[in-house]
Each structure stands twice: as C-alpha cells, then as structure tokens.
Amino acid sequence: MMRLIYSFVFFIAVQFSLVHAEPDSGALDKFFVGDYEQSAALAEGVGGAKNFALAARALNASAYLENDDKTARKIAKRAREFAKLAIEADEALVEGHLQYAIAIAQRASRMSGFRAFLSGSAGKARDALDAALVLEPDNAWALSSSAAWHLGVARLAGDGRFGSDAELGHQQFLAAQRLDPENISIAYEAALRLIAYGREDWREAGIAALAATLEMQPATHFDRALQERAAAFDAAIDESADAERAFIEGWS
Incomplete structure (x- = not known):
C-alpha cells in the first residue's frame, strides 16, 4: 500500500x-x-x-x-x-x-x-x-496525503474499500496543487498516484504533475531525492509500458 x-x-x-x-x-x-x-x-x-x-x-x-x-x-x-x-x-x-x-x-x-x-x-x-x-480543510499537505490514501487503497483493494473514494482523491490532488503549486512532494505524489491508477482521463494530469516536479527548484535534500525518483519515473514511462508498470509497483 x-x-x-x-x-x-x-x-x-x-x-x-x-x-x-x-x-x-x-x-x-x-x-x-x-x-x-x-x-x-x-x-x-x-x-x-x-x-x-x-x-x-x-x-x-x-x-x-x-x-x-x-x-x-x-x-x-x-x-x-x-x-x-x-x-x-x-x-x-x-x-x-x-x-x-x-x-x-x-x-x-x-x-x-x-x-x-x-x-x-x-x-x-x-x-x-x-x-x-x-x-x-485547506491544508495542502493533508489534502495530498488524503488523496494518496484514497487512490492507493482504491487501486490496490478496490474503489470503496475501507471508505476509499478514487474520485475524491483525484479532486484532493488537484486542490492540493492549486494551494501549493511549487511543492515538489505534492506534485510528485499526484503524478505517481494519478498515473498508477490507470484512468486515461487522469493520466494527462499525472503526466503534467510529473513534468512540473522536474521543473521545480528543490529547496531540501528530500526535494532533490524526489526529483531523482521523478526523473527515473519519467524515463520508465518513455521506455515502455512494462518499465512504467515496474516503477509503479516498486514505488507506490
């Protein structure tokens, strides 16, 4: 999970x-x-x-x-x-x-x-x-973490299990990004979870979040580590569907 x-x-x-x-x-x-x-x-x-x-x-x-x-x-x-x-x-x-x-x-x-x-x-x-x-209610970190929970649980256990709501998670990620658009952690999590969920209509937002992650200026060691991971994710997506899937299984 x-x-x-x-x-x-x-x-x-x-x-x-x-x-x-x-x-x-x-x-x-x-x-x-x-x-x-x-x-x-x-x-x-x-x-x-x-x-x-x-x-x-x-x-x-x-x-x-x-x-x-x-x-x-x-x-x-x-x-x-x-x-x-x-x-x-x-x-x-x-x-x-x-x-x-x-x-x-x-x-x-x-x-x-x-x-x-x-x-x-x-x-x-x-x-x-x-x-x-x-x-x-408008805490960007809390919204992002809640979004990751909803999408992660819905993907792995089924939408609705344990109270998960994939659509709510999607909306919470969008809200978190609006509230803190320069946050590398929020952008990367949005990219990973939205792409991993597998809905084509959410993939575009996930790809955009991944691109934004790579373009932001890192402020901390953790930011830089996430950007390295985001670069590996981006490379996996470019390589093949199998490489993308392997990355997602390893890190989500």
Missing part, C-alpha cells in the same frame, strides 16, 4: 511551555540537508508538540527514502511514536496527525498485504488524515 515513545507524561508547567515551542532551528537545518537522524534527535531534545512533529517528519522522510523494507518499518515506527507525542502534547496541531498517518502508511507499505490488512493500517491512517482535515 502507500510507501506509507508511547505515552509521555508532562508536568503541567512543562507541558504548557513546551507545547508552544517553535521547531528548533538546528533541527530544521539538519532536516533541510538530509541529516534526518540528527534532526530528530535535536527536535526531541527541545521537546514540545511542534518539535515532536518535526522529529516524526524527519524520520518519515528517512523511511520513505530507505531501500530496505525492514529498516524502513523500524524507522517509520519511531516516526509514529514521535507523532503520537506531538498529538498528546497538542491535539490541534495538524502536523502531528499528518505525520502519524504517514508513518502508519509507510509501515504498511513495507509489509505483506495480508500483514498490513491484519494491522488495520488503512483505517488508522484514514482516521488520522480525517482529523487533520477537520482541523485544516
């Missing part, structure tokens, strides 16, 4: 000060250059909802780019626990719910289909995405 520290108790005074702490600048700098482990460690050291969410984001990025499935699952599990801490510290923080959903989806994507089904990953990820969208 998607290439998707339990309870932590704060003293009240500490909780109030840390919940509102801004993401640590050093942790952000490490994230931008691709030092995801150090980014997570620095963010954890500062604490607070936004920093726990940043730690989850860094580890989710690391898991996404990891080639070994077992290693990716372990990293995504750590991301999930940091996301849970972020939610516990501030339930109104969209990023916490979003990173929680992404971590669950990433673990599921690196399991067998049967194991992922037994884990209930699809429903858990859906609940977290819904929570994010209730808080911020």
